[in-house]
Amino acid sequence: MNKRAHLSPEFVDTIPATIEQGKIYISIDFATAIHSCACGCGMEVVTPFSPTDWKLVFDGVSISLSPSIGNWSFPCRSHYWIRQNQVHWAGDWTDEEINAGRANDRRSKEHHYGIGTLSSTSSKKTLKKPGFWKRWFGWLIN
Numbered sequence: 001m002n003k004r005a006h007l008s009p010e011f012v013d014t015i016p017a018t019i020e021q022g023k024i025y026i027s028i029d030f031a032t033a034i035h036s037c038a039c040g041c042g043m044e045v046v047t048p049f050s051p052t053d054w055k056l057v058f059d060g061v062s063i064s065l066s067p068s069i070g071n072w073s074f075p076c077r078s079h080y081w082i083r084q085n086q087v088h089w090a091g092d093w094t095d096e097e098i099n100a101g102r103a104n105d106r107r108s109k110e111h112h113y114g115i116g117t118l119s120s121t122s123s124k125k126t127l128k129k130p131g132f133w134k135r136w137f138g139w140l141i142n
């Protein structure tokens with residue numbers, strides 16, 4: 001498989017029928033982006049934008065997504081970040097970064113689906129803190 005190091009953003013009105021590898025299609029109307037998994041496996045990765053999902057940063061030239069893309073449900077189990085059109089593979093990270101990313105991902109998923117989050121040590125305030133901020137914080141300190 002050919003791992004991508006780069007994705008070209010295309011702003012579209014509707015999601016195209018054919019998703020080309022190496023491109024990321026962004027629909028502001030639908031608040032969603034879609035791209036073909038950067039590992040080259042051909043799976044389509046849909047990243048909805050919302051306060052509890054992904055955030056898109058467009059700097060006029062390139063796009064960045066946060067948090068990371070963790071394709072845990074695909075056979076390839078790819079994990080990467082898209083920053084300024086560049087694909088940063090989790091394999092390129094230090095162990096510390098990977099662990100931080102995994103913890104963030106797990107926390108946000110748990111928060112999102114409301115499962116397995118509240119151990120006996122969690123205070124009731126945990127529930128009120130939006131995962132959004134936790135994730136942003138995790139992103140900023142990485």
Ligand SMILES: [Zn+2]
Nearest residue numbers: 037039041076
């Ligand atoms: Zn893949």
